[in-house]
Amino acid sequence: MLVIDDEPGVLKALVFALEEEGFGVATAVDGAGGLDAACRGAPDIVLLDVNLPDMSGLDVLARLATDRPGLPVIMISATSDTRLAVKAVKAGAADYVTKPFELDELLYTIRGALQKARMASEIDFRRQASTAHDGVIGTSTQVRALAATISRIAASQAKRVLVLGESGTGKALVARAIHTASARSGGPFVEVNCASLPEQLIEAELFGAEKGSYTGATQRRVGLVALADGGTLFLDEIGELPLALQAKLLHFLEDGQYRPVGGTRGMTADVRVVAATNRDLASEASRGCFREDLYYRLNVLPIAVPALRERDDDVLVLADHFASRYAKSERCEPIRFSPDARACLTAYTWPGNVRELKNLIERLTILHPGSVIERSQLPTDLDSGEVRSAAIEQKLAVEEEKLLRDALARAQGHRGRTAELLGISRHALLRRLQRLGIDGEGRP
Known part of the structure; x- marks a missing residue:
């Protein structure tokens, strides 16, 4: 001072x-x-x-x-x-x-x-971060339909939107596009990944907390809901939200009212909530892993983001776009692709979707700035045209199960410490144990 x-x-x-x-x-x-x-x-x-x-x-x-x-x-x-x-x-x-x-x-x-x-x-x-993104890029029929849906929803008064799609398809990009094209574009775009926050802090992060309301709360905390007032709140990985907090989110979605942790007075916020997930929430709701009433409240306007393998016409368009983008950041000429390399890019099934393609172009730009990329310079998986088969899925599940069991053993069955070892929330750990059929018994 x-x-x-x-x-x-x-x-x-x-x-x-x-x-x-x-x-x-x-x-x-x-x-x-x-x-x-x-x-x-x-x-x-x-x-x-x-x-x-x-x-x-x-x-x-x-x-x-x-x-x-x-x-x-x-x-x-x-x-x-x-x-x-x-x-x-x-x-x-x-x-x-x-x-x-x-x-x-x-x-x-x-x-x-x-x-x-x-x-x-x-x-x-x-607000500045919300403008630092690419538009919905592509010429395929699927992307044109997606863009039209985004425009209709953005222009509507709907306050609850659910974005569905595989990991890496660009669900966050769709949420930002809805915000940018809406009357709320002058307001804030606030993004929170529900899977990345410690379970005990998610409520305070979303709704805020009064000083002294929990250990370490040395000052009043402003929640992301309050920051998003007049704009858009994007809840990524909504399927990872703990069940206890799902009830409080549902209450907020109903009437826009909420109460900070430790607070005695209710507050309101005018927020469009866009939630996203790569999970089948309907199935999870039927199994009791996700609140059914919250699912129906969010599912008023669902948007399905197509996987990259479903939009082959866009692979080369996106590759050229990312090549230009990363050339600017690296201050070099954009990389280009030989005919064989371009054929390889379009033949690959892209299990990691747009994120995988973007990461590949960034890596190639750094390693071969301004060069013509030959097929031999592409990763082996791309060159072989490898597909994401059932066998690969099974192999991934086996590896994930092994990782979980090893972490449980190191934590001596303590689920909280297991989650810390894996860098995920306790709720996310329990979901994975249930999905893989691993005995969830143990200390909380």
Whole structure:
């Protein structure tokens, strides 16, 4: 924190009180010194007196708004002047307090300004990230139909969409395309992978948490639902969401209301929820692995994303697109493909879908920048035209089962530690044990 005030007594009292609250405090006694300190110290927030010996605090505020956009500044004045307060807020001040002030009141104002700045920063980051993607690319009949469906759903008022497809088909891309083409495009696009979050933190991540609501909650946490207000919340791998949290998500989907962890007051958010999965949720719901009522609530507008093997006409279009994209990032000429190599690309079944193709083009661009790629330079699997047969699927299942059993043995049957060893949530572990028919008995 930077405090800019020319009264020594005020400075001394503020430094003492704020440091007691855990803030690191720098000070300046005039406008020029304050601007220099703001440039050198990169503070998170500024307390700025309106009356300074060398320039007006409003002039300092204007300079800070130019030099450090987004930096929250709280104006301090010895007089209660409504017009001055309005002028300061219009000029970009986060808030305005009048001397003398109560410490609790000042701390409340400071924390509120920091929270707003943090939220604005996160939303801006996620909004920029939401535009950094490729469009739905391809000329096949399947992609044209997919694009038409995306346009219709984006233009609708529907708030619940379910995107289905194999891993690597571009479900996240479809979710972003829906957001970008909708009236919500000016709002945030917030993405969360339900399989990557620790089970005990998913609720706080989604709905937020009050300070002290759980071990380690040293400050109030803003949930992703709140960040997505007015925009789109993308829940990837929705099938991995723990059953206990599925009930709370269902409640939010019904009326847009939710309650942060440890909170006593309900909140609302206007959010379009796009969920995605590569699982058969209908089958999982019938087996009790996924809430049936949540499945039906999400399945109002399902979108099936075709696998790359179903859209052969797009393989070369995508290959050329990725070649151009990675050439720019590597600052080289795009790679090209010989006729034999192009025939090999179209003959392959792409079990990893678009993600596998994209990774291949990136690797080839790095290893052979600007070259013509011959068939001999392609991976062996592609050159042999290998397909994803039932035998391969069986082999993968055997390997997965072996990995799970080894991890269970290392954790002495403790499912929580097993999940940690594998880098997945406990819920995801239980689903895999059930799917592979492995005895799930053991310590929780």
